[in-house]
Amino acid sequence: MAKINPLDNSIDLEGKRVLLRVDFNVPLNNGSITESTRIKKVLPTIKLLTEKKAKIIIISHIGRPNGKFNANLSLEPIAKKLESLLNKKIFFLNKTIGQKVIEKSKIISNGEILLLENLRFHKEEELNSKNFAKELSKIGDIYVNEAFSCSHRKHASVSEITNYINSFAGQQLLQEIDNIKMLTDGTKKPVSCIIGGAKISTKIGVLTNLIKKMDNIIIVGAMANNFIKYEKYNIGKSIHEEDTEILIQDIIKHSNVHNCKIITPSDVIVSKNRSSKGKLKNLKEIDSADLILDIGNKTVETIFKIIDNSKTVLWNGPAGYFEVEEFSHGTRKIAKKITENTKSKYLISVAGGGDTVAAINKFNYSDGFTYISTAGGAFLELLEGKILPGIKALEK
16 A cells, blocks of 8 residues: 555644545434444544644535435534534534535634535435536645545545545544554454354455454354355344355365364354344254344353454454344453453454444443444455555545
8 A cells, every 4th residue: 555645743724624524424313313433533633623723624424315315314413413522613504515615614714613414415426526526625725534434435525536635644544544454464363353244245355355364253143144054054034145155165265275263153042033032042953933143152152262362353243133132142242352351451452343333332342442443344345455445545
């Protein structure tokens, strides 16, 4: 990776309009924010820009409005949340580009903050439109990317915009890159990975790359169901992906070549549906009416032993349907164990992905990891070794 332009103390920002691309794609329920980690993560950057007396214009997206206005996906609730977190007035404008936006960006005072409406209300954003990027560039004097979790997208506000305005990488984005590089290039061994998700096909690239670098890969969540089925056990009505046999064969083949151990569940918690009580079963006991919703006690014990014998742990993907208390125990225990070992000063722990972060926060273990990334796709693609368009665009 070539060197990218950092936003550092040598840059005079007083009176400059800083167009700050962030990721405020947080879950909303009837206009209320239910999980705000992504907002809180960028607060240090906003405070720094305020102290430097910049005029801060924030751009972001929420959801998938498909290029059309959707009142349920407005960023206005974000403005109110920001106000409460910063104890500072946030100006919200229900537009994203245009003369009115340009004028507003110029008349706000130094240190003030303007939040613009959802970028994805314009279809040109996801099309990486040159014209849309040019219009966005008129709103600022410099551009700062603090949206690492969007940087795997070739979108106008992430990629194309850097062609029309002086552009820099924010400190949080650089921290994300450095921590993921630590995982792939300079890890303390033994190193283990706990990985979940629903589909093997979407993570085959990252699994293949991780196998070369990991001593252990623990497969959990719905992805593990595919391995259980591959081993000729009944998985009942459990979520799985069809036609994965060849993919799994390739994973096993690569793991043997690179001396990486693949660990899958030996027992599970099943239920007839997500609202019923769970039952512990070994793999031979699963019947056709069962739904696998969590890992069992023996599997947890196996994972604990691997964590105890590891010096670095990467975690991406919950162990079960953690949103329901009955099926949250595997995920909770993993979070607790990693936290305990990290705080005992000998484990480097990195967690990434929206669901993983939501689980860690739910169980109050957010202070128990060396580093937590809110990114999902970008996190995995950088681990896989892919070049991210948003990062490439910031290279000198």
